[in-house]
Amino acid sequence: MRRAPLLGIVIALAAALALPLLVSNFRLFQFTQVGIYAIALLGLNMLTGYNGQISLGHGAFYAVGAYTTAIMIDRWEVPYPLTIVAAGVLCLVAGFLFGIPALRLEGLYLALATFALALAVPQILKYFEHWTGGSQGIVLSKPNPPWGLKLSPDQWLYFFTLAILVGLFVLAHNLLAGRTGRAIVAIRDNPIAAEAMGINTALYKSLTFGVSAAYTGVAGALSAIAIAFVAPDSFNIFLSITFLVGVVVGGLASVAGAVFGALFIQFVPNWAQEISKAAPWAIYGVMLILFMYGMPRGIAGTLRLGWARLAPRGTRVER
């Protein structure tokens, strides 16, 4: 079982490293977006896929991350790598704090509260005009590559994002594969049994919320740098729904699923846009429902299942 994913990861990494040589700057920018989405989706997946807490409002943390970075760069001229750390920490705290009242909310009610959060975000951002620049947003400039590297800004941002992505994925994998991960999943599957086994449910749930928000916040920060622009209306409810689509299509409770989901939400709407302005969303909606019916574990889960079927006996995974 171990060989196939490892091979997959090596191939994917090699392809990712070779990519800048093969495609134009614009395409590369799109792949940077994919990396950014993948980080956000991984964050949401930890919460929703692994921990079973439904969030329809992760766009809010994405917005907090993006605005933290934008404001720090624009106002205080902080170097951009530092702002990403700040965004992550701020979202960790914000997520943890939001997670505490969320403890009392189960399933539907949590979904409802986060849905309301997502709807309110653009208004809140516009309201604090002094800091956020109101509906005009904040314009940044793309950073140049450091150390005199001979790369275009887009290429540099791509590698920069890729490095952060790999780091965060390794971190998430280690977190979820070990004792902590088992506790998180146990809470999803049976909270009462988990508590009876000595898992501090409240702590783990709010902590998962915090870490999840931090991942999404880092993604938001990266997106502010990559797009070099933030505006309130790009953080509407549909952004949060996009994340949900990504997680479901990629695969709930799967680290690799985040990459598949990110590829989906980056490229499928672009193709669909050519049919009609509304088409991407119609496709999203249909995909959400079809995946729930037919492939509830998403692309990653289906691939894993397919591999398990094909693999010779003895190497099969128990699922």
Place this chain on the structure above:
Amino acid sequence: MDILVQQIISGLATGGIYGSVALALVMIYQATDVVNYAQGEMAMFSTYLAWTLMNAGLPYWVAFFGTLVLSFIGGVLIERIVIRPVERAPILTIVIVCIGLLVILNSVAGWIYSYIQKPFPSPFPERPITLGNVVFGAHDVGAILVTLIVLAFLYAFFRFTTLGLAMRAAAQNPASSRLCGIRVGWMLAIGWGLAAMVGAVAGMMVAPIVFLDPNMMAGILIYAFASATLGGFTSPGGAVIGGLIVGVIENIVGTYVHFIGTELKLTVALALILVVLVFKPSGLFGRAAVHRV
């Protein structure tokens, strides 16, 4: 003082609309344990149907009742086709399917009717009603009346008809109802149909105020959530009262609390939802949820 009274009246009018959508949410929640995130978009779609009928030359009330029938059929179909396969699935699945439905209805409406705002007629006279120093919009008063009529109808339906009784039974104890010969599946479908009708009424009442566009219900849905939460997700009457309270709070806070104004209205709803959920999750009139371990 006059301003206050006026604000309360127009608060009651929008509150009635929130209450109707909240009522539709609660009806579905009670029957199927599903919070229907697509409720707002279903109402929006129904309103577009009404617009189409009126554009075809039908008089207002014919179009109104025609829309109710179409909405009922639409609601039943959605339950049968989309919701039924995931009826017993985990909550996450159901939430995702409802979100999928929301997105589909929103984009299909945009696809067919475009995202340009359209005016929508009101059945009530334009001339305001004057009582002493206070002036009410006729549409406001009419919307309150329509909401109350809908509520009375639903109450009578659930209280005095066999079908209503069967529906309540199916929601409360599906297994026993099935043994009594009630077709539980169809009762749920009819519940969705009725909720779609109630939503359609709310949509047609709100469209003259906010104009018709595919996104018109997003803000109203969040207020309806707040209303249902405040009144209690297990209490239909509570949902309507919750709606009225939310409508009045919204208007008074918007008028008198200056840092909020109209710009933070949605945030008020968010805060309200959070406060109620944290301090009294069952709402003002709801039953506390009890789970068997």
